[in-house]
Amino acid sequence: MRTKHLIGIIILFVMVVVIWIGFDTFTQPGVSDLDGQYREVSHYRNENNTGPVVRIYAVYTSDSLWTDMEAYGNFMPHTKYGNTKVFFFKNLEQTPENIEPEPPYFDPKYQAFCIGKYEKTAMGQISMVKYPFGQVE
DSSP states (O other), rough: OOHHHHHHHHHHHHHHHHHHHHHHHHHHOGGSSSSSSSEEEEEEEEESSSSSSSEEEEESSSSSSHHHHHHHHSSOOOOOEEEEOOOOOOOGSOOSSOOOOOOOSSSSSGGGGGGEEEETTTTTEEEEEEEETTTOO
16 A cells, blocks of 8 residues: 555656646747847858858847847857857848858848847857947948
């Protein structure tokens, strides 16, 4: 009888832990929790799976909330010893649709409309630069 109670308690404990893990997994914060609207217009990822993975994104944002833009960059995928760059644009029509692997990464005519650049380096250092190509007029 005592063994049945012990097994019941263990099963109950395991079920509580599984429910807790499931709840925690499905309630993680994400891009949808940020203020403003974010839309990934284009991206580039190199096909080199043996070396550093380079990811570059052009993202439209409805507002220039710098902390939310940095949080958006933190939500983007990053690989150890890789590099992730996110360029933010405030006007959807003036967001580049083609990203290149080499600088300047997109057509220079869009540089005037870039309001922010997030970068996470190979060693995990994060930087957020406002108006990386100069002030938008």
